[in-house]
Structure formats: structure tokens, C-alpha cells
Amino acid sequence: MIIQGPHATTRSISGELLNHLQQLAHAAGRTLELCPCGGLRDFVARVRAVKPQSTEFMLLDPGELTQEVQGHPEAGLGDALDELDTPYIEVHDDTVATLETRDGSHSAPLATIIINGDLGTSYQIALGIALRQLSEDGVAAAA
Numbered sequence: 001m002i003i004q005g006p007h008a009t010t011r012s013i014s015g016e017l018l019n020h021l022q023q024l025a026h027a028a029g030r031t032l033e034l035c036p037c038g039g040l041r042d043f044v045a046r047v048r049a050v051k052p053q054s055t056e057f058m059l060l061d062p063g064e065l066t067q068e069v070q071g072h073p074e075a076g077l078g079d080a081l082d083e084l085d086t087p088y089i090e091v092h093d094d095t096v097a098t099l100e101t102r103d104g105s106h107s108a109p110l111a112t113i114i115i116n117g118d119l120g121t122s123y124q125i126a127l128g129i130a131l132r133q134l135s136e137d138g139v140a141a142a143a
Contacts, residue, residue: 021123051086057086058084059130088110090113091119
């Protein structure tokens, strides 16, 4: 699952990129769902709604919400991440966009992928890591 915060139109995930990512996931025997969010409250609610029974891995892209997340810890994203039982990777296209809170209190992502100015490549790398991780977990579970 991709949970994506709002982006400027020029930086948003395109239909072509989403289709490509879904094809990569499908080739690995997985499905990929995009959950766009219009604001911080929606973003936090989506993270809280993730259940490990239906979502094996999450790509978390806060988009333009980073400053709002940092300025409003009471919104609950840190708590939502701490309660999350699903592994996640942060995806960004700008080095100033990471979700580190001021006190560093929330659980850390498996990885943080930042390709300055190239969100598409960030997503492709993050999805590759997620699919590899899921494949390794599947092998370990079968053993």
C-alpha cells in the first residue's frame, strides 16, 4: 500500500508511474494500492487504519505534509507509526521532507528513500526493497 500525502501537481504520482509500480508488484505476486490523502488528519487516519492482515508492507509518502507533521505532533502521526504492526518505507523527493519528529520518538522506517527531485525513482527503489523483503519473509516462513 502507498499512503501519499498531497503533492504539487508536478510532483504527484502519475498514472503511468502507478501503473508501472502495480505491474512490478503483480509480477512478484502482490497487489499495490494507492491511498491519496488530502491533509494531515486523513494521512494519520489512513496510517491508523492499516492492518497487517490485509497490508503486508507500506510505502509512506507525506508529500507536502512534512512541516505540518513536525509542527503539530499532537496530530498523532508519531503515535500511529508506533502502533503500526506493518513495516514501512518512507518515500521522498526532497531531503527536507523526512518525517523525523523533533524528539525522534516514533518507530523508525525500514528505510528512507530520497532521490532529490525524482519521486518516481524513489518509489521504484522503495517498492523493490519492499518486494525483496516480502520475498525473504515468505522464504523464511516456508522454511
